[in-house]
Amino acid sequence: MKRIGMGIVGAGFVGPHHVDAVRRLGFVDIVAVAGSNDASAAKKAELLGARRAYGSYEALLADPDVHVVHNATPNHLHHRVTAAAIEHGKHVVADKPLALTAAEAKDLLDRATRAGIVHAVTFNYRGNPLVQQARLAIARGDIGTPHFVHGHYLQDWLIKDRDYSWRLEPDKGGASSAMGDIGSHWCDLAQHVSGLRITHVLADLTTVIPVRKKPTGARLAFAKGSADDKYEPVDIKVEDLCSVLVRFEGGVKGAFTVGQICAGHKNDLVLEINGGEASLRWHQERQNDLWIGHRSKGSVILQKDPSLMDPEVAGLAKLPGGHQEAWPDAFRNVLHAVYEHIAEGKPMSERVPMMSSFEDGWRANAVIDAVLASHRNGNVWTEVATL
Numbered sequence: 001m002k003r004i005g006m007g008i009v010g011a012g013f014v015g016p017h018h019v020d021a022v023r024r025l026g027f028v029d030i031v032a033v034a035g036s037n038d039a040s041a042a043k044k045a046e047l048l049g050a051r052r053a054y055g056s057y058e059a060l061l062a063d064p065d066v067h068v069v070h071n072a073t074p075n076h077l078h079h080r081v082t083a084a085a086i087e088h089g090k091h092v093v094a095d096k097p098l099a100l101t102a103a104e105a106k107d108l109l110d111r112a113t114r115a116g117i118v119h120a121v122t123f124n125y126r127g128n129p130l131v132q133q134a135r136l137a138i139a140r141g142d143i144g145t146p147h148f149v150h151g152h153y154l155q156d157w158l159i160k161d162r163d164y165s166w167r168l169e170p171d172k173g174g175a176s177s178a179m180g181d182i183g184s185h186w187c188d189l190a191q192h193v194s195g196l197r198i199t200h201v202l203a204d205l206t207t208v209i210p211v212r213k214k215p216t217g218a219r220l221a222f223a224k225g226s227a228d229d230k231y232e233p234v235d236i237k238v239e240d241l242c243s244v245l246v247r248f249e250g251g252v253k254g255a256f257t258v259g260q261i262c263a264g265h266k267n268d269l270v271l272e273i274n275g276g277e278a279s280l281r282w283h284q285e286r287q288n289d290l291w292i293g294h295r296s297k298g299s300v301i302l303q304k305d306p307s308l309m310d311p312e313v314a315g316l317a318k319l320p321g322g323h324q325e326a327w328p329d330a331f332r333n334v335l336h337a338v339y340e341h342i343a344e345g346k347p348m349s350e351r352v353p354m355m356s357s358f359e360d361g362w363r364a365n366a367v368i369d370a371v372l373a374s375h376r377n378g379n380v381w382t383e384v385a386t387l
C-alpha cells in the first residue's frame with residue numbers, strides 16, 4: 001500500500017494516542033509534530049518518534065510530506081487549524097468537538113467539501129467491535145423497532161474545586177464543558193448505533209462547583225492538583241452536570257446525563273437501546289461485553305469474540321475471545337478506516353459507517369447548541385438544526 005505521511009498539531013493528552021494508533025497501521029509515517037513553540041515541539045517529536053518538529057502549525061502545514069493533519073489542539077483552535085489545513089489541501093482528522101459552535105462546524109464542512117479532501121472526526125467509540133455489532137443488529141431488526149435510547153457519560157475528574165482545565169474556560173473550551181466534551185461522544189454514539197437522528201432536546205444544566213481554584217502554573221489534562229500548587233479563584237460559567245430528554249426521528253424517545261463530578265465514575269459511558277423484541281446495552285468500561293436483554297428467555301452477554309460476531313464486523317476484533325481489547329484498539333480501528341479510505345482515493349460518499357465525517361461532527365455541534373439554547377430559554381423543548 002502507498003505510504004501516507006501524517007502530522008499532528010497538539011500533542012498533549014490525546015495527541016500521542018493519535019500517533020500510537022496510526023503507527024500501528026503499518027503504512028503511515030509519523031512525519032511531524034507541531035507544538036505551541038519550538039522547544040515543546042522538539043521534545044514531543046522526540047518522545048513520539050516523529051521525524052520533524054515545528055514550533056507552529058503553519059510551519060507543519062507547509063511540509064509537503066504531511067498528507068494528513070491531525071488536529072488535537074484545545075477546542076478554540078479547532079476551527080483555525082482545521083481551516084488552514086484544508087486551505088493547504090491536506091486531509092484532516094479533527095478531534096471532537098469539531099468546532100466551538102455548529103456555525104463554525106458547518107463552515108469547516110463546507111470548506112472540506114469544496115476542497116475535496118478526506119475529513120474525519122475522532123468519535124472513537126464507533127471503533128469498538130461490539131459497538132459495530134450492536135449497530136448492525138439494530139439495522140437488521142434484531143431488537144425490533146427501537147422505542148427508547150438512553151444512557152449516560154459520567155466522570156469524576158472535576159469533582160474537587162481545585163480540579164481545573166481549559167475545558168472550563170469558555171474562550172478555550174466553548175460555551176459548554178460536560179456536554180461539549182463528553183456529551184458530544186454520547187450523542188454521536190447514540191445516533192450512530194440507533195441509526196436515528198436527534199431532532200429535539202430539553203436540557204437542564206448545572207454548575208455543581210461554581211467557583212474553582214485555578215492553578216497559576218501549567219497542568220496536563222486530567223492531572224490532579226497537589227498541595228504545593230498555587231491557585232487563584234475563578235467563577236465557572238459552564239456546566240459540569242447536564243441531563244437531557246431527547247426525541248429522535250420517528251418519535252423515538254431518549255434521555256441521557258453527562259457529568260464530570262460523579263465520584264467513582266472514570267470514563268463511564270453507557271448506551272442502551274430498547275426495542276419491541278429485545279434490548280442492547282454497551283458499557284465503555286466493560287467494552288468486551290454486549291448485554292442483550294430479553295423478556296421471554298434469559299438475557300445474555302455476547303462477548304467480543306470474532307467467532308461469535310457477525311462476519312461483517314468480526315474483523316474489528318483483532319484478538320480471539322477472552323483477550324481484552326480496549327480504548328486504543330477502537331481508536332486504531334477508526335483511524336484504520338480513515339487511512340484506508342485515503343489510500344484508496346475514495347470520495348466521502350463511499351466511506352464506511354464507522355468513519356465519522358465533518359457532517360457527523362457538525363451534527364454533534366448542532367445538538368450541543370440546541371442543549372445550551374434549551375437551558376438558556378428556560379428548559380424548553382428545542383429543535384436541533386438540520387443541514
Ligand SMILES: NC(=O)c1ccc[n+]([C@@H]2O[C@H](COP(=O)([O-])OP(=O)(O)OC[C@H]3O[C@@H](n4cnc5c(N)ncnc54)[C@H](O)[C@@H]3O)[C@@H](O)[C@H]2O)c1
Pocket residue numbers: 009010011012013014015034035036056057072073074075077095096097122123124181220221
Ligand atoms: N477522542 C477522544 O476521546 C478525546 C480525548 C481527549 C481529548 N479529546 C479532544 O482533543 C483535544 C485536545 O485535548 P487534550 O485533552 O489532549 O488537551 P491537552 O491540553 O492535554 O493538549 C492540547 C495540546 O495542544 C497544544 N497546543 C496548544 N496550542 C497550540 C498551538 N497553537 N499549536 C500547537 N499545539 C498547541 C498544547 O500545548 C497541548 O500539548 C480537545 O479538543 C479534546 O476535546 C478527544
